[in-house]
Amino acid sequence: MKNLFPTEKFANIRTPFYYYDTRILRQTLEAINAETRQHDNYFVHYAVKANANPKILKIINEYGLGIDCVSGGEIEQVLACGFPANKIVFAGVGKSDWEIELGLDNDIFCFNVESIPELEIINQIAASKGKKATVCFRINPNVGAHTHANITTGLAENKFGIAMEDMERVIRLAQSMDNIAFKGLHFHIGSQILDMDDFIALANRINALQDRLESQGFHPEIINVGGGLGIDYSDPLAHPIPDFKAYFDTYTQYLHLRPGQTVHFELGRAVVGQCGALITRVNYVKQGAAKQFAIVDAGMTDLIRPALYDAHHKTYNLSSDQPAEVYDVVGPICESSDVFDQDILLNRTQRGDLIAMLSAGAYGEIMASGYNCRRLPIGYTSDEL
Numbered sequence: 001m002k003n004l005f006p007t008e009k010f011a012n013i014r015t016p017f018y019y020y021d022t023r024i025l026r027q028t029l030e031a032i033n034a035e036t037r038q039h040d041n042y043f044v045h046y047a048v049k050a051n052a053n054p055k056i057l058k059i060i061n062e063y064g065l066g067i068d069c070v071s072g073g074e075i076e077q078v079l080a081c082g083f084p085a086n087k088i089v090f091a092g093v094g095k096s097d098w099e100i101e102l103g104l105d106n107d108i109f110c111f112n113v114e115s116i117p118e119l120e121i122i123n124q125i126a127a128s129k130g131k132k133a134t135v136c137f138r139i140n141p142n143v144g145a146h147t148h149a150n151i152t153t154g155l156a157e158n159k160f161g162i163a164m165e166d167m168e169r170v171i172r173l174a175q176s177m178d179n180i181a182f183k184g185l186h187f188h189i190g191s192q193i194l195d196m197d198d199f200i201a202l203a204n205r206i207n208a209l210q211d212r213l214e215s216q217g218f219h220p221e222i223i224n225v226g227g228g229l230g231i232d233y234s235d236p237l238a239h240p241i242p243d244f245k246a247y248f249d250t251y252t253q254y255l256h257l258r259p260g261q262t263v264h265f266e267l268g269r270a271v272v273g274q275c276g277a278l279i280t281r282v283n284y285v286k287q288g289a290a291k292q293f294a295i296v297d298a299g300m301t302d303l304i305r306p307a308l309y310d311a312h313h314k315t316y317n318l319s320s321d322q323p324a325e326v327y328d329v330v331g332p333i334c335e336s337s338d339v340f341d342q343d344i345l346l347n348r349t350q351r352g353d354l355i356a357m358l359s360a361g362a363y364g365e366i367m368a369s370g371y372n373c374r375r376l377p378i379g380y381t382s383d384e385l
């Protein structure tokens with residue numbers, strides 16, 4: 001499909017590479033701000049694990065979003081890109097001592113704590129620095145998200161968070177610690193969630209937990225509902241901007257807040273997913289016994305989502321307007337899972353054609369690896385090409 005992308009600008013760029021349409025990114029950020037503007041107690045933290053490309057981060061920072069980090073490396077990256085430390089929340093089941101120190105040294109907004117042993121270490125390290133660490137507890141709400149098993153995080157069987165039955169005990173413990181300031185509750189049930197009923201289930205669960213806490217005299221200030229809003233992978237051209245209205249309206253309607261509470265959101269995929277595409281070139285078209293393969297120069301090292309999550313990225317041939325044929329699009333790596341998609345329609349394809357895999361802005365470039373000693377793909381924005 002010609003004219004979908006400015007292919008003439010791609011001619012001299014080494015493939016595979018990521019291409020980020022900053023117009024879509026900016027429209028997405030404007031849509032988020034349009035929905036949250038009327039709520040002065042709503043705060044959106046971009047989940048930087050979805051995409052940490054500095055060019056993308058700088059644009060996100062222009063729109064005033066906070067940040068959700070899950071590692072010390074992410075904290076370093078966002079500080080280097082100009083995000084204020086007091087808008088950083090820091091989650092993760094296995095924070096290392098140096099990561100906790102980094103968070104404390106920079107006075108980040110909040111640690112989202114996932115266990116008692118972690119709480120004890122944060123208290124200890126904060127004491128050694130003469131500081132008080134602000135913490136929320138990540139509670140495992142045992143709410144299932146109707147999404148792929150590898151990206152479901154809110155079930156009792158998952159490794160994440162503190163069990164609901166331990167909540168009061170952990171809060172009491174925190175309140176007894178000199179170098180911990182308990183501030184609230186954190187949740188995150190999974191990713192690529194398109195059914196608002198899953199968020200309603202989370203809101204209902206939070207309401208019940210809040211009632212329980214209130215009856216015992218606990219008053220959390222922060223309610224962090226995590227992220228997880230999905231994007232339309234099957235028709236990104238029709239739906240480049242996720243339905244933020246439905247998402248925020250769901251929480252506005254179903255989450256019952258106490259006076260003075262702030263609500264924090266941690267959106268990753270929904271912010272950056274649709275602005276990015278992986279651009280790759282066809283090396284060979286091979287006629288197999290039963291199949292026709294388009295062998296491209298990108299592999300699972302560049303975009304691992306199909307291999308890891310059975311994901312499908314809408315794929316177009318940017319160099320051809322000839323009648324469509326059926327192809328398996330595969331990479332060059334010596335792994336049977338190095339398959340992008342099977343039995344899909346592409347305009348008739350030949351060696352040298354440029355192929356675009358859409359909706360690759362989230363968990364794409366950031367998950368690239370050097371397996372097979374492959375070069376890492378470079379990310380370019382539409383502003384610089």
Ligand SMILES: *Cc1c(COP(=O)(O)O)cnc(C)c1O
Nearest residue numbers: 047091191227228266267268269
């Ligand atoms: C991954 C993650 C997010 C973001 O998830 P998305 O599905 O990309 O919105 C938010 N919060 C936490 C704690 C996470 O681990």
